[in-house]
Amino acid sequence: MDFGFRRALTAAANEGPRPQLITVVSRQFVLQSAILAFACATGAHAEDAVSKHELQGKLAYCENCHGVAAQGFHGYYPIPRLAGQQPEYLKNQVQAFVERRRTNNIMFNVAHVLSPAMLSALADSFHDLNPKPLTSTAPNELVAAGKKIYEEGLPDRDVPPCASCHGPDAKGDGQFPRLAGQLPDYIFNKLKNWDKERGQDPAKPDTSTIMQPITHNLTDQQIKAVAAYLNQLE
Ligand code: HEC
Numbered sequence: 001m002d003f004g005f006r007r008a009l010t011a012a013a014n015e016g017p018r019p020q021l022i023t024v025v026s027r028q029f030v031l032q033s034a035i036l037a038f039a040c041a042t043g044a045h046a047e048d049a050v051s052k053h054e055l056q057g058k059l060a061y062c063e064n065c066h067g068v069a070a071q072g073f074h075g076y077y078p079i080p081r082l083a084g085q086q087p088e089y090l091k092n093q094v095q096a097f098v099e100r101r102r103t104n105n106i107m108f109n110v111a112h113v114l115s116p117a118m119l120s121a122l123a124d125s126f127h128d129l130n131p132k133p134l135t136s137t138a139p140n141e142l143v144a145a146g147k148k149i150y151e152e153g154l155p156d157r158d159v160p161p162c163a164s165c166h167g168p169d170a171k172g173d174g175q176f177p178r179l180a181g182q183l184p185d186y187i188f189n190k191l192k193n194w195d196k197e198r199g200q201d202p203a204k205p206d207t208s209t210i211m212q213p214i215t216h217n218l219t220d221q222q223i224k225a226v227a228a229y230l231n232q233l234e
Pocket residue numbers: 058061062063064065066078079080081082090091093094103104106107110114122177197
């Protein structure tokens with residue numbers, strides 16, 4: 001987690017002066033680390049409170065929408081893959097839905113009834129799942145263009161390499177989400193709607209500010225390419 005964060009700051013710093021972003025982000029990280037440390041300290045006891053039976057029931061409930069083995073699901077709109085997701089990222093997003101830092105009414109309703117112990121148990125269970133990505137039909141040239149953006153960024157558009165934060169295999173780390181195997185239309189929708197959905201509580205700036213400038217600097221075609229590349233990574 002630490003290595004990615006440092007890179008995030010370095011990347012942000014290299015792009016020119018964004019002192020405000022950096023202060024907000026680092027302040028938030030200190031805060032979040034404190035909260036996480038607290039959650040870890042209390043989690044050990046709370047974990048015992050979730051029975052295997054309760055956990056299985058809840059997992060099945062999540063998979064109703066998130067697909068078999070949480071590999072994602074294409075319904076009326078794409079529902080993201082949770083399999084292999086970083087537990088820290090997953091827990092933070094669920095908390096963000098509850099606090100309406102991230103807007104989504106469906107997930108608000110799902111999330112606000114989860115106990116911290118259940119949430120931790122779910123996050124660990126999803127992390128352990130490893131199904132193949134839902135099949136992609138993206139043409140090869142799009143995948144190749146996406147790989148280049150992922151690994152090298154777009155220096156002329158002020159976009160750092162995605163790999164510098166999301167990892168060389170797109171497996172993520174801590175607060176940096178896994179992107180490997182994610183549904184391409186989900187990725188597209190998220191990057192296009194970032195400003196409307198993430199970081200919605202000005203009183204609680206969060207890790208979503210790290211991605212924000214990047215989402216502004218990608219064209220639709222570039223997003224489609226990088227999403228096609230990510231979708232086929234296992
Ligand atoms: C009724 C359908 C439904 C159910 C049940 C459901 N989800 Fe979701 N979930 C969604 C949708 C839709 C999204 C996408 C929200 C968006 O586009 O921002 C989502 C997004 C998420 C995300 C964000 C993923 C990311 O990559 O940022 C997490 C985490 C999540 N759900 C966890 C859960 C957990 C844990 C459960 C079970 C307790 C669950 N969901 C049950 C519909 C559902």
